[in-house]
Amino acid sequence: MKREDIAQYSYRYAGNWKAIEQAILKEEENPCYKVYEPYITYLDPEYPEEFRQLDYPPWVLFYRGNIHLLKKRKITIIGSREISARGKYYTRQVCAKLRKDFVLISGLAKGVDALVHESCLQDGQTIAIIGSGLETHYPVCNEKLYQELSQNHLILSEWPGYVRVQRFHFPWRNRLLAALGEKIIVTQAKYKSGTMITVQEALQLGKDVYCLPYPLNEVEGSGCNQLIQEGASLYIEDVFE
Incomplete structure (x- = not known):
């Protein structure tokens, strides 16, 4: 099995995990076309150990962007799409502290996610998983x-470029947000939200979760x-020294 085969299976099956697995097990023949998007596969040394x-x-x-950011220390920061004044303050304060030493990960949604990424544009580094x-x-x-982000930071997706937004993609994507960071910080969340799924x-x-x-x-x-x-930990700056 070659990495090119896995990428083509992903294109054939629109990134469907189970369908790709079956194609790998059956060693299906692939149509002769080239995947033009840059990618890494499960077989590649660049593949993040966190996802394994x-x-x-x-x-x-x-x-799109700088794939080498995957090798640096990373923390995931997540929260609500509808962000409050307190949520903005918390998110800015946390990011200002942590972007000096960590790549900050979020999901490129409205609200907290966008603020996390924006906070890194001038003097930090960030990864978006969409x-x-x-x-x-x-x-x-x-x-x-x-x-x-696509030029100076990093955006990741497990779906081929042509795949559009579907509702079930987001809870499935959230496992990657949870896995990639050393720790998870929640700066704002209601009782029922996608943040709680992450x-x-x-x-x-077994990741440590911190909340404000x-x-x-x-x-x-x-x-x-x-x-x-x-039982989640209370966010204290000194914990991340």
Whole structure:
């Protein structure tokens, strides 16, 4: 089995993990076409060791930007799409502290994700893991940010470029956000959100999860408070020295 075969299986089956697995096991013949997007596969030495710990490690990672960022120390910072004033303050403070020593990972969504990436543009480094192929720039409001990251930072996707956004992609993508960072920090989350899915993935991987506390009357941070009550660590700057 060659790396080119795996990439072509991904193109044939629109990045469907199970379909690619079956094609590998059966050693299906591939049509003769070239995958033009840069990529790394499970077979490559550049492939992140963090993903090899997953039950379903991505077969292929298509990328734009600096793939060497995968070899640096990394922390994942996540939170709500609808970000509050307190959420903005928390996120900016955390990023200002950690971007000096870590590559910051998030999901290129609105809200907390976008703020994490933006905080690294001038004097940091960041990785975005997205829920579609690289030809789809979603959400549209992050177009300028997408262009900046694809040139000077790194964007990853396990879907071929032509694959559009689908709802089920995001919870599936969240396992990669959980796996890639040494630790996970939640700066804002409600009780029920995609952020909580990522946290559960991180806990299953044995990752440390840190949260910032919110006043009890602020619904926007109710998920953070719940996670702290359930045993997540309170974010303290000195922990990351």
